[in-house]
Amino acid sequence: MRVAFINPQGNFDKNDSYWTTHPDFGGQLVYVKEVASAMSEMGINCDIITRRVIDDKWPEFAEEFDSYRGKDSLRIIRIPFGPEGFLSKERLWPFLGEFARRIKEFYSSERTLPNFVTTHYGDGGLTGAMLFKDTGIPYSFTAHSLGAQKLDKLLQTGADRAEIESRFNFSFRIAAERISMKYSAVNFVSTSMERFQQYSHRLYRDFSEVGNDSKYSVVPPGVNTDIFAASPTELDTIIEKRYKEVVERFSKPSRLQLPMIIISSRLEQKKNHMGVVRAFSRDGKLNSSCNLIIVTRGLNNPYDEYKSLQEPDRTVLGEIIDHIFKNNLEERVLFMNIENQLELSALYRIGAKRRSVFALTSLYEPFGLAPIEAMACGLPAVATSNGGPTESMRENNVEYGVLVDPLETDDIARGLKRVLFTSEDFWNELSSRGIDRVTEKYTWRSTAEGYLNQIKEKIRSEYPEPEIPDYLYSGDDIPFIE
Secondary structure: OEEEEEOOOOOOOOOOOOOOOOOOOOHHHHHHHHHHHHHHHOOOEEEEEEEOOOOOOOHHHOOOEEEOOOOOOEEEEEEOOOOOOOOOHHHOHHHHHHHHHHHHHHHHHHOOOOOEEEEEHHHHHHHHHHHHHHHOOOEEEEOOOOHHHHHHHHHHOOOOHHHHHHHHOHHHHHHHHHHHHHHOOEEEEOOHHHHHHHOOOHHHOOOOOOOOHHHEEEOOOOEOOOOOOOOOOHHHHHHHHHHHHHHHHHOOHHHOOOOEEEEOOOOOHHHOHHHHHHHHHHOHHHHHHOEEEEEEOOOOOHHHHHHHOOOOHHHHHHHHHHHHHHOOOOOOEEEEEOOOHHHHHHHHHHHHHOOOEEEEOOOOEOOOHHHHHHHHOOOOEEEEOOEOHHHHOEEOOEEOOEEEOOOOHHHHHHHHHHHHHOOHHHHHHHHHHHHHHHHHHOEHHHHHHHHHHHHHHHOOOOOOOOOOOHHHHHOOOOOOOO
């Protein structure tokens, strides 16, 4: 069996270039790579199909083919479409008809076709629908995020509708998502909440069939357990030394062995770092008995370097630093320069040795993979009660982490203190449960199995031919959606 993964935006290469350093190279690419890798290890031939870029600034993406070391059944195929240079995801929409046509031409030249296509984000979904219309190959749709929710949030800030349309192409995106979800064999979602809350948005109401169980499959993403695991590695010693240097430079030796409250997520307002910072600063027991550790990447001294950051990182970090100075927290809030996932997992294990806690208090979190990665390392987590963590951290009245209201500072403090100070037995129980939870439910192999179970079922069925408006092929005269 051959399964194609359609992901036009960003790009893939053997070194995972630009991941987390560019808006188009975020968690969606990690997801596609990990699912395809796990599926290939199960004996499935997998193709990740993305865009070929001829651009001196992006040399990693110039070759037609690429591969990952040790993944013989997985290949990266780069298809040229649109102009040669790199384009952000917002600028790809008008060229997707060409992308679909060239994918078909590529497989014709190989005298083969995939048995099934998985598509990712709205641009991949529309491409899959176009391919299905021309070839009859069924496809699945994984949105990762939907445009209607992002549009709502921007409008709530008072942003001008025409201006954000020009910047983000929301009308094209939402039209593509409607086609993607309507004609897919199945829509993969990370949680039931994603299905019933996000796909039921009024802008998708006539396209999403949210009440049709055969159209949806809940398949959570996974953790790379080769990286995030409780067993120590040689890197732990290096990160332990780096942490000691940070404490000696910015704090005092007596605080070196204190428990940590670790925050590691993108510096965006919606991640609500300030919720934890405020809870920490206002609660005397927390700030006297623990260190708050905020993970940064590429910054050894954020106090001197944060102004060089791009937005929104600069504003978010600036607000945190301002709060630290106003509340005399310089010795209690520390910043750690963590460069990659291996270093992050080592930090989590160092935290676990000190009976610490991970915190993610986002205003809303569609799934919430970060706390699950911490849990895999034996570090208990406190997470937002808004979104996916309500399903990953609680099931059948069993608690795998502590949920808190991200808008209530006192509730965040309550959750942190419950993990840190209730009892040694409670901390041990959460740590053990977290590891077991990841092993049983949140590995990439489990995700790949969830996909394959659906693919094997859906591949036997027939589906109506998509009706795709001409403007989605040409990019001309897109109807304004609001």
